[in-house]
Amino acid sequence: MNATALIAEDEPLLAAALQAELARAWPQLQIVATVGHGAAAVEQALALRPQVLFLDIRMPGQNGLEAAAELADEWPADQAFPAIVFVTAYDQYALQAFDAQAVDYLLKPVQAERLARTVQRVQALLAQRASVPANAPADSPLETTLAQLRVLLAPAAPARAEPLRVIQAGVGQQIRLVPVDEVIVFEAADKYVRVLTADSELLIRTPLKELLPQLDASVFWQVHRGTVVRASAIHSVQRDEAGRLSLQLRQRPERWPVSRLYAPRFRAM
Amino acid sequence: MPTDTATRWLPADSRRGVWRRALIVWAVAAVIALLQRAFDPVHHPLGQALLYSYAISTAIWALTDPLRIVLRRWLHLQAPHYWALNARTVPYLLVAVVLGYGIGVSLGDAFTGRSTWALLQGSPGRFWAVLLWSLGISAGFLFFFYHREKAHALEKLATETRLKLLESQLEPHMLFNTLANLRVLIGVDPARATAMLDQLNDYLRATLAASRREGSHTLALEFQRLRDYLGLMSVRMGERLRCTLDLPDELATHPVPPLLLQPLVENAIRHGLEPSVAGGDITVSARGVNGQLLITVQDTGVGFDGPQHPGFGLTQVRERLATAYGPQARLDCTSAAGQGTLVTLTLPLQATPA
Numbered sequence: 001m002n003a004t005a006l007i008a009e010d011e012p013l014l015a016a017a018l019q020a021e022l023a024r025a026w027p028q029l030q031i032v033a034t035v036g037h038g039a040a041a042v043e044q045a046l047a048l049r050p051q052v053l054f055l056d057i058r059m060p061g062q063n064g065l066e067a068a069a070e071l072a073d074e075w076p077a078d079q080a081f082p083a084i085v086f087v088t089a090y091d092q093y094a095l096q097a098f099d100a101q102a103v104d105y106l107l108k109p110v111q112a113e114r115l116a117r118t119v120q121r122v123q124a125l126l127a128q129r130a131s132v133p134a135n136a137p138a139d140s141p142l143e144t145t146l147a148q149l150r151v152l153l154a155p156a157a158p159a160r161a162e163p164l165r166v167i168q169a170g171v172g173q174q175i176r177l178v179p180v181d182e183v184i185v186f187e188a189a190d191k192y193v194r195v196l197t198a199d200s201e202l203l204i205r206t207p208l209k210e211l212l213p214q215l216d217a218s219v220f221w222q223v224h225r226g227t228v229v230r231a232s233a234i235h236s237v238q239r240d241e242a243g244r245l246s247l248q249l250r251q252r253p254e255r256w257p258v259s260r261l262y263a264p265r266f267r268a269m
Numbered sequence: 270m271p272t273d274t275a276t277r278w279l280p281a282d283s284r285r286g287v288w289r290r291a292l293i294v295w296a297v298a299a300v301i302a303l304l305q306r307a308f309d310p311v312h313h314p315l316g317q318a319l320l321y322s323y324a325i326s327t328a329i330w331a332l333t334d335p336l337r338i339v340l341r342r343w344l345h346l347q348a349p350h351y352w353a354l355n356a357r358t359v360p361y362l363l364v365a366v367v368l369g370y371g372i373g374v375s376l377g378d379a380f381t382g383r384s385t386w387a388l389l390q391g392s393p394g395r396f397w398a399v400l401l402w403s404l405g406i407s408a409g410f411l412f413f414f415y416h417r418e419k420a421h422a423l424e425k426l427a428t429e430t431r432l433k434l435l436e437s438q439l440e441p442h443m444l445f446n447t448l449a450n451l452r453v454l455i456g457v458d459p460a461r462a463t464a465m466l467d468q469l470n471d472y473l474r475a476t477l478a479a480s481r482r483e484g485s486h487t488l489a490l491e492f493q494r495l496r497d498y499l500g501l502m503s504v505r506m507g508e509r510l511r512c513t514l515d516l517p518d519e520l521a522t523h524p525v526p527p528l529l530l531q532p533l534v535e536n537a538i539r540h541g542l543e544p545s546v547a548g549g550d551i552t553v554s555a556r557g558v559n560g561q562l563l564i565t566v567q568d569t570g571v572g573f574d575g576p577q578h579p580g581f582g583l584t585q586v587r588e589r590l591a592t593a594y595g596p597q598a599r600l601d602c603t604s605a606a607g608q609g610t611l612v613t614l615t616l617p618l619q620a621t622p623a
Contacts, residue, residue: 011446012507017453036509037546058442060509061546089445109449191606205574205606 001026001123005052007034008041008067009087010059014108018054018087021110026119038062042070050082052122054106057088064088065152069225072146073259077242080129081142083122146260153261164214167195169202176202184233184251186211188226198251223247224259237266278339283351287335290414291327298326301406312395317381324380325373329407332365332372334414352418366407370400430588431480433581438476438531450504465504468497475528485524485593488555492516494527495534495553502538509548510538520555523562523619526593532582533566533612540580541570541610549609562616569609583612590614 005022009015015034022029029052033044038055039062045053053071055064062070068084075081089108104118167178178197185196192203193211212228221231235248237258245258245266258266279287302322305313337344337351337358344357374385388396447469454462475494492514503510534553542549549569556563583602590598597617604610 010509011450011505013450013453013504014446017449017456039546060544060548089449090441108445109452 001126002028002030003052003123003126004030004032004048004050005054006032006041006045006048006050006082007054008036008038008059008064009034009054009056010036011056012036014056018110021112021115022054022119025112025115026123029119036060038064038067041067042074045071045082046074049079051080051126053082053084055084055086057086057091065149066225068145069149069153069259069261072142072149072261073225073257075142081145083125084145085118085122142260149261150264162214163216164211167202167204169195169204171202178202180215184230184249185256186215186220186228196252221262221265223262223265224257225261227256229256279335280338280348282348283338286418287338290334291330294326294330294410295323297406297410298322301326317377317383320380321374321377324376325370325403328373328376329366329369329403332369333362333407333411336365337361350422352415352422354415362411366404366411369407370403373403430585434532434585435476435480437535437581438480438528439473446505447501454504461504465501468500472497472501476531479528479531484527486527487521488516488523488525489521491525491527491530492553492555495530498531498534499551506538506542506548509545510542510551511549512551513553515552515554517556520557520562523555525616526589529586529589529614530564530566532586533614536580536582536612537566537568537570537610541568541572543570545570557618560618562614562618564614564616566612567609572604572606572609574604574606586614590616 003026007015007018009018015036019031019034022031032048032050035041035044037060041053041055041059041064042062053068055067057064059067064086068086072081086105087108087110088105104121106114106118164180167180167183169176169178178195178200182197183195184198185194186208187194187196188208189203192205193208195202195204208226208228212222215228219231220228221234222228229247229249233249233251235250237245237247238255239245244260245263247256247258249256299319299322302313302315302318305318305322306315338346340361341347341351344361345355346353346358377383378385385396385399388399447465451462451465451469454465472494475497495514499510499512499514503512530553534551537551542551550567552565552567554565583600587600590600594616599615601613601615602610
């Protein structure tokens with residue numbers, strides 16, 4: 001079966017080895033790109049639209065799971081989502097999640113027999129997809145990947161005992177203090193996080209990843225990989241033609257996109 | 270809930286010790302009463318001797334042991350060091366022993382109908398002798414328990430540190446990725462595979478040896494271990510890792526605690542270069558300046574702003590420095606987001622570590 005694939009692996013020898021093993025296990029598979037970090041994986045995957053992605057989980061910058069989550073959001077709605085195979089040297093937690101979801105992953109060092117099984121599974125998936133009409137509504141690889149990512153990206157540890165109460169932001173020569181109770185949105189922006197209240201905006205350097213465990217998960221909802229909003233500030237959720245959701249908040253004029261990963265949060269009661 | 274209250278008053282990890290000490294105290298109280306009866310049967314019929322002995326020892330035990338832990342916050346005691354001596358615990362223990370004696374004697378008097386306090390007029394010598402004996406025995410107990418607990422805590426801490434050191438150096442991600450690379454090299458470049466296997470071999474041997482003993486080895490050997498580790502990492506990271514090791518000849522035989530620098534180089538890779546898409550440089554250098562040995566580990570990785578939360582690596586290096594050199598050694602760490610991190614160790618030059 002002919003197909004195209006992308007390999008994302010930060011260790012050059014391992015990337016070359018996976019490519020060589022794949023050439024034996026699946027000679028017709030064409031590797032369209034080999035990249036060394038998550039952001040490049042997203043960029044190349046969107047540009048080249050391969051059918052299969054081999055993503056290392058631990059990579060510099062964006063890791064494999066984050067790259068998959070971003071792809072799930074950015075992937076064009078009219079294109080079939082690629083089959084993703086995660087590759088990892090050791091991730092007990094991740095492996096448990098994969099086992100539970102019965103989705104495929106590869107353990108490093110990659111062994112020929114195990115790779116052959118993965119190749120069979122991916123081929124079966126691609127064949128099944130080719131046999132159903134192109135406009136079939138359910139995009140199963142996307143849904144499986146999303147279900148899997150929801151488990152994998154869920155915070156591993158429960159929130160820390162001491163919740164954050166006050167945000168301290170440097171503004172020129174002074175430090176501004178804003179009670180967390182007044183914050184409506186935290187939004188990742190480059191190297192900063194924008195902290196929005198009803199009438200002000202501050203920048204802090206603490207990454208969203210570090211803020212999240214310090215926030216009460218029942219008060220602040222993550223709705224996108226870069227956005228955390230106060231649940232009680234949400235006015236309404238809208239769905240566009242492509243099926244994407246966006247939020248309207250009570251005290252802010254902007255619209256906030258909801259990632260597919262977090263879309264299941266919003267269902268009518 | 271009763272268990273909750275018990276946990277709040279007496280933390281679970283302290284309860285067994287408290288009861289164990291109570292049993293020891295009561296056993297010795299029985300022996301003391303029997304001795305009193307044997308040497309002075311007139312003043313000490315067995316029943317009375319036992320009663321006083323148990324009343325006094327139990328009262329002193331209750332005030333100095335469980336109550337001390339219940340009052341741990343006020344006494345500035347932190348788990349698991351409930352036996353620490355500080356500006357509050359020392360006077361507390363003195364007062365508790367005297368007070369415990371008073372309570373014990375009053376309890377004994379209440380049951381026997383005698384008055385020990387009357388002795389103060391009748392035969393003050395006997396009164397003071399009994400009091401001093403009681404205080405002396407209590408002090409002996411406290412001294413014994415204090416040293417036992419301290420030795421116990423130190424041993425536990427040492428074991429935990431060894432285990433954590435081993436865990437951090439045999440980190441599964443590092444190990445399995447290294448093996449994956451090795452597996453690839455065996456097929457494509459057997460000579461390089463052999464070299465890598467030798468490095469892994471030396472690295473593992475050094476790690477296991479360092480986790481078992483303290484002592485010292487030469488800076489040349491220390492740098493050789495770093496070379497092994499960086500060799501393994503550069504096979505994995507390829508061009509993303511560039512490293513320079515700079516050890517002047519005159520410092521080659523200078524003694525250092527084994528694998529002192531290892532956690533610093535690991536940190537530079539794990540927190541500095543691995544998260545960086547472009548990778549970067551690591552420079553480890555040693556120089557002697559004004560009677561001091563300066564060792565720097567510098568990386569051009571992602572760095573961080575503001576105060577770092579010291580991880581196990583830095584804490585462990587600081588502790589080892591303090592053990593080996595006391596206040597003569599120092600570790601300084603500076604970092605800036607996007608520019609990398611610099612760790613400087615300052616040690617006394619040409620001093621053999623303890």
